[in-house]
Amino acid sequence: RSLLLLLEKIEIYPDRQQKILRRKVNDTSGQPLMEGVISFGAAYRPAENLAVVRLTAASGVKSHDYELLLYPKNLRKN
Numbered sequence: 001r002s003l004l005l006l007l008e009k010i011e012i013y014p015d016r017q018q019k020i021l022r023r024k025v026n027d028t029s030g031q032p033l034m035e036g037v038i039s040f041g042a043a044y045r046p047a048e049n050l051a052v053v054r055l056t057a058a059s060g061v062k063s064h065d066y067e068l069l070l071y072p073k074n075l076r077k078n
Contacts, residue, residue: 014040021055038063 011024014037021037022030039056051070056063 012040012042019058 009026011030012033013022013024013030014020015022015030019035019037020032021034021040023033024030034055034057036058037055038058039054041055042051042053044051049072051072053068053070054066056065058064
């Protein structure tokens with residue numbers, strides 16, 4: 001057995017009305033991370049142990065797509 005202690009709860013979410021990606025820690029208000037965010041999505045692929053984050057950001061009349069692949073380490077396996 002092991003004990004897990006949650007120190008911080010971190011949420012990253014899109015503020016669709018203002019087109020801002022925000023970061024919220026515990027019960028604080030969401031702080032802006034990035035402006036001009038049109039879309040944001042995240043998914044976890046357990047078979048590959050891979051987290052995928054995608055977002056689209058607009059600057060003027062142009063938009064840019066970004067994709068970030070993360071490999072979480074030290075996950076508990078059942």
